Amino acid sequence: MSINRPTLSNAVRKLTHDVEVMDERGRVSIVAIPAEQPLTIYLDKRELVTLMTLGGAPEALTLGYLRNQRFVRNIEDILSVQVDWDVDAAVVVTRNGVDNIDERTTKRTVTTGSGEGTVFGGLMDEVDSITLSPDARLRQSTLYKVIETVRTHRSVYKQAGSVHGCALFSADGELIHFAEDVGRHNAVDAIAGKMWFDDTRGDDKIFYTTGRLTSEMVMKGAQMGIPFLLSRSGATQMGHMMAERLKMSLIARCSGRHFLLLSGADRVVFDDASPTEETLST
């Protein structure tokens, strides 16, 4: 790569745990449930935050968190991210330190399902400051390819359920990145971290999430510059409103060959007239 990239550890860990359960008939069996582990990020030796995470991509999650929370502007400023599960820590070293790090590193925990939101007012200002690529288009046939790819992708969700998944696809529907976590915001942050590391631009990309299309999900997609946001779930009023302001294509209820386009219809090309099947996804 042309620019410097941080050194990353590759701290793999078990993503599921077997537990004994009893069903309604009193029958005992073993089922797998997702791991959920605290990961404390230390930025230049200062404790920044503790995230509750599945642990599938801790380095990418750490990078994405630093990016989305605006702690570090450029990836070149990060020398290394070293994750050590023995102490549940991600140690980040920057090249030149972080401005006003003291006032920004008050100890707190972001628990499962959480995302530290930016201040709401500033969030709406930011919406208006973002311009998504006006030329990006999504073909219906590509959308179906994305849905089918997600459906058949090997995942912790299939094995243990109870996790959220996100995926980044190219304009022609090729899978680029996939991430799962106990919290949907962590999963998005992990994708953002991978994109940051790869220097991948959102311009013409397609983002899929199993989570709902809420204000924060739309905001994070926009921050990555992605014009297409897909979900098997639905959308909320604020997510819908933001997507319209961003001219982003918000596509909910993606399942099998079904979907509901909530905004940005002019970006979508209906090139598949084949009969609608019943949904295949679960």
Place this chain on the structure above:
Amino acid sequence: MSINRPTLSNAVRKLTHDVEVMDERGRVSIVAIPAEQPLTIYLDKRELVTLMTLGGAPEALTLGYLRNQRFVRNIEDILSVQVDWDVDAAVVVTRNGVDNIDERTTKRTVTTGSGEGTVFGGLMDEVDSITLSPDARLRQSTLYKVIETVRTHRSVYKQAGSVHGCALFSADGELIHFAEDVGRHNAVDAIAGKMWFDDTRGDDKIFYTTGRLTSEMVMKGAQMGIPFLLSRSGATQMGHMMAERLKMSLIARCSGRHFLLLSGADRVVFDDASPTEETLST
């Protein structure tokens, strides 16, 4: 009631919004999506936090947030909670002020799906400090009654989807409180607020959530003193671990007459031997 209760507004608002959508065949229709509105809590004239909420029970959400975030110890200390949707504000006035309010009121936003977690270390200490009523028992027949009540309860979810629901039930399966919100933590906080206001103890109660049984969900249930946590969804490793430490009955995948008991089996009485039907819930 024997003790003083705050004066509450009853700021009702529209919980769903109709939006125009286009399906896979290019057919245009109108669907309802849940409202999502910022609500800024002002505690004794200080801006505390902005929650993104459905807006179904803003006063209860505000009370629950103040309680669960430990801003106010006793409900008697709160004189009033006045919500005004024209300015998206919840104005809280306390009797004697709040200790070190200045250092605790740094502006931040908790966005949809989020919950401001307590520091993880402190959270585990708290788990060990909580003792749930050892005598509380849940009959299988009561469990089925709870599942069926939730299934048939009128809800925003049925109308628009994309919200999380929570419900509190008595030991014999009577519905006491029901709350929905765009974020599952807001829904739990709203129930906590209602319980706080009613002076309802968790002792022998049953708590149902549509959300996953994660560490924070188990922690919030424990803070309310509730020994039975039910979900139509699954559990995570940390949620399971905490529930075992708390001797809490964690019951996942509740649907129709099916369930998976993950912990606290000794609290559950199997009194229903009727044949298992296929799941009725969606």
